[in-house]
Amino acid sequence: MTKLSLLKYQFVFCMQIVFCSKLSRLEKRVDIMEQKMLNDAMAFRADIYDIFEKLDNVLKNSSLNYIENKPIVSSKCDASEIENVLLLVKKAVNEEKINTRKVINELRTEFHRKIERQMNQTKETDILFDKLSLVEEQINSTARETLQNEENIHDMRVTHNELNNDIQSLIKLEERNEDKAKDVDENIKRLNKRYAFLSARIDCNGKSWHSFEKSCYYVGNEVLLTWIQANEKCKLLNATLAEVETEEENAYLVELAAKMTPADQLYDVYIGGSDLKSEGEWIWEGSKRRIFDVFNNFKGNEPNGNRRENCLHLIRKYSWNWNDISCETKLSYICEKTLNY
């Protein structure tokens, strides 16, 4: 039994006790008053009857024994006075009876009215009890739902925790897979570079190609060409005229040119620089970078040809330093193919 239910029963029980106690006291009071009034009425009647009896005796004997017998009432009272007195007494008795009955009826009416009011209160108490029962049932129902909800919430929390653990496991697995994927990517990139390098080295191993660091070089020395022709020939070989970016590359090309070209040639080999498009602005043909921003090895007073000399070559008689020369001069040339790895 819930606390509210217990309070409700206690309340109803107390109401019933109070009601019953009051009702019992009222009943007793009514009984006492009624009994008292009845006793008074009976005593009064007894006294009246006693008077009547004595009066009757007086009246019966008054004509015969008025002188011999002692009168109960005063001899001054004649029959008519006595009769008047009797009438008054009877009237008083009747009024007393009427008043007594009236009081008793009023008490009964009041008693019934109180009984009816108490009955109505009892009915209201019953209605209240029904309402309390309904509220109690609703509370119990809500409590059951709450309990069910709590169980559901608990189940949901358990499921949530399980899902969270699964997600964490998946995240860790994914991270491991990502690491493995990165390793695989790195391996693929490394293998691609290795493949490109090996492919290039195979190309460099073709006829007349020479490798140095990340480039292959071809020395055209059989047919001498103008700078423009040499440039076109290199393109046909899927290359460009050599672009010298470092001192080391320059030293290698000098060594290569010295080895691959006849010593009696005066001007030796074209490489990929020119100021054909804008006088004094020397550009590498392959990358379009400005030569003086990268590396140069011009001889002391070179370039000096202005618009007459617009193409770059390595010249043996100047210790293989660089010189500008007329682009129409026919020379050997060096093509460069950069290895992309």
Ligand SMILES: [Ca+2]
């Ligand atoms: Ca180069």
Ligand SMILES: [Ca+2]
């Ligand atoms: Ca020039």
Ligand SMILES: [Ca+2]
């Ligand atoms: Ca020059």
